Amino acid sequence: MKRSVPLVWLAFAFLLPASCLQAQYNEKYRPQFHFSPKKGWIGDPDGLVFTDGKYHLFWWGHAVSEDLVHWKELPHPMKGDDGSFSYFSGSVVVDKENTAGFGEKSMIAVYTKHFRGDSLPETQALSVSNDGINFYYYENNPVLDIGKFFFRDPQVFWYAPEQKWVMVVSLPDIQKIHIYESKNMKDWKYLSEFGSLGAQNSFWECPDLFELPVDGDTTNKKWVMLIGRGPNRVQYFIGDFDGKEFRADEATAAYLVDGKGLKGNLFAGFDETSYGKWKSSGTAFGNAPTTPDSVGHHLRRGYASSLQKTKAKGTLTSPTFKITQRAINFLVAGGNHPGKTCINLLVDGKVVRTTTGDNSAVLKWNGWDVQDLKGKKATIKIIDDDDGDDWGYIAVDHLLFSDVLQNQELEHALWLDYGPDFYAARTWRDVDQVSARTTMLGWMGNWDYARDVPTTWGKGFESVPREIAIKSFAEGNRIVQKPVPELQKLRKEVYQFSDKSITGTEKVSAFSPAKNVYELDVVFDTRSSATFGLNLLAGNNRKLIVSYDPTTSNLSVDRTQCTYFTSNPDFNKAFATKMHAVVEPENNQLRLHILVDQSSVEIFTNQGKVVLSALTFPGEQQTGIELFSKNGNARLVEFKAWELTSIWKEHEN
Incomplete structure (x- = not known):
């Protein structure tokens, strides 16, 4: 679970050795062309807004840039709160029409109030600035409270067709995104929710919703939803937004639900009411594939699983087939017990490839390079020979014969970045509409080890700013990214x-x-x-x-x-x-x-x-x-x- 500025982060700056309090910017591991603060912590990029010729970056610290390359760090912006809560992630808008009544072109920060120990619900609050530097706590906060302990990371933007503000905000523990509307930034009305698609394990955080042209065609635009799945990835969905509801389009849903667009030939999807020609022994796998979604996230209707009978033992063996392609891919979950809970490839009765689970209930892509076995006859055997309660099962889905190897060990989703250290990505809102491009920033870190990285000047930094676009490929529309060209001046x-x-x-x-x-x-x-x-x-x-x-x-x-x-x-x-x-x-x-x-x-x-x-x-x-x-x-x-x-x-x- 990530956070942008818990109180422990703010305290960190005061615990640094005296030699580190004066930042030198050339310390060991200090990035030289990525933004990092003078000292202390940085996490999610917040409040990305471009106005009056300046790019603003908040992390509830504040920095500005004229070129997305060179940055000037400003004083801590948040003023007037009582110190009882932490500022969690959020966004900043420029109220050009003074819809909230705080003053023409006031800047309004919208963020999550988080109380220590999860003793009180998370709520959404405002702070207001009339100089773009100091943000003062709004006395009538919170502006949105639904009584949930996990309710965070509001991204607010102006929706011109209906002359209103729209907020996307996460209910992270149940993997839902809520959408709200407001005319004045103070009173918010619920519109819809988005969920039940993509990678649904772990917290959903830091949503963003924006529109992009497809292949540069401004007459053909699609909406994109970004969602952080911690720790620590960002997934995206391409679809449509009508001012009230975001829906993934047909092609995106078909890829995420059914695997349509994956390269290869499906050998076994376990989507029927029986195992067909697969032979089951023992009692672990029962007489038919599993259809309840107790393991996430399978493709199509069902999957093979011994989860329902954790102390039972058994095997599930495929019919014989000839290896004709270079890879065998599959989704696997369950216990990490080699030889006990595993999926094996057998040639001439001998195990030539084997994979086990990773002690999680989440189906993830794995696969075998079988080029050296092409032309051989083989069988696949799924085994549960473990009678313990410690992840004593295995689940397998979507066995795919292919010429590409899917061994990412990630859930089936549309991932913005396949590395482990890119999270909480959000886009700059071009308030003045001077550029047609869309630019994005993410946090370079991972909550599995963010507090333990070997840096002394502080913890964390941001990615390089990236231009993003939608491009059409044979398998469907996909996001493409490139570093902003301004970096070339370095x-x-x-x-x-x-x-x-x-x-x-x-x-x-x-x-x-x-x-x-x-x-x-x-x-x-x-x-x-x-x-x-x-x-x-x-x-x-x-x-x-x-x-x-x-x-x-x-x-x-x-x-x-x-x-x-x-x-x-x-x-x-x-x-x-x-x-x-x-x-x-x-x-x-x-x-x-x-x-x-x-x-x-x-x-x-x-x-x-x-x-x-x-x-x-x-x-x-x-x-x-x-x-x-x-x-x-x-x-x-x-x-x-x-x-x-x-x-x-x-x-x-």
Whole structure:
């Protein structure tokens, strides 16, 4: 569960060592082109609004920028409260028509009041500014109270067709988004709710709702709902909003509910009233697939599960089939008991692949690369041989034979970012309507380890601002992202080469950045069967491995060999992760646009359809860059690299 500014965060600034109270902006792991505050904590970006030529960023601290690159931090904005609550996430609007009566062009912050210990319900409140700097607590708060302990993160925007304010706000524990309307910002009327779609486990937080053209066509627009699923991802839904209700469109719903658009051939969906040709032994799986949604989140009607009989044992075995494609994908949940609660692939009676659950009740994508087994006859056996109560079951759904490998270990959803450290994304509201683009910001952090990261100057920072758009693909409309072009002004002289054959591992010795503050734009040819990629942050026998297998369209980012881990074993375990995503080539090429900044990496693939963002924390000598190819030669089409200047030069001492 995340939060933007709990009282413990505010207190953190006063607990820092004296040497850290004067920010130097060049401390170890301090990002050099991402925004971070002088000291203390930062979490969700709040109140993103563009007006009078300035971009405002709040986290209930406050900073402004004229170019989304260089930032000026302003004094703490919130005044006049009694100190009994924490300011949780929210938004800021500019009341150009003085609908609330606080003054022409007043800025109004709308946020969640959170009381310590969850002793009182969360409510929505206002603070008002007439100078854009100091926000004073509204004496008649709260403006919205429905008596719920979890009710948070209001995003408010002006809905011009009906000349009204609209609020989207989360009921996080039941995975619902409520929508309200108001004419005066003070009195709010309930309109509708959105939910029961996408990734529905864990808290839903920080919703946003906005409109985008499809393929740049302003006559064909769709609405987008962003929702944070903690910890720590952002999912999105594309649909329609009529001023009262948001509904996912038919194509989005078909993908999320039925898996329509997934590449491959469905071998078993367990959607019938019996197991058909599958053979069941023992009592664990019963006589038919499970249809109640006690495990989330299956596709279509049903799934195979031994959950209903946790002490029973049994197996479920498929009919024999011939392996003709490169991957076997499936959704799996349940206990992490190898050999006891598992799904196995058998060839000639021998187990050649096996996967177990991850001790959760959430079905997540997993899969096997079976290229070496093509042409073999095989069976799949689902096993529950565990009679304990500690996650003593397994559930499997949507067995898909495919040429792409779905091993993300994530729920079936439309994900904005496949890395573990991008959360609470929201868009800037262009009050003055001077630009047609939509720009977004997210928090680079994860609540599994946010308090334990090895930084001394503070905790947390924001992603680079990203332009987002909707682009149509064969499988449907998808969000694409790219760093804002204003960041290019930070580039130093380009280093580049092209048309290079890669064999083994080769150091890019001619580009040697002094710090991990640089940008890469690399294009590979995908027509070889060799696995290829880059080792970033290389040095002292450590590296961040960015690897691509063109035969299964699988991109992976491995940070298990990158970080100098701390003395905190919980941090080390949570942080040592591998990330995976399906990235299909475009015109037989893979483009990786990579931003590296001291303790983070953001990777934009091809047109930005798939993005991975991750914290890194390498050693200070880990500045090397390597190219590699395994199991054959790979061809690099183009390599461009720039060191980037710091946005904090004027602050350094």
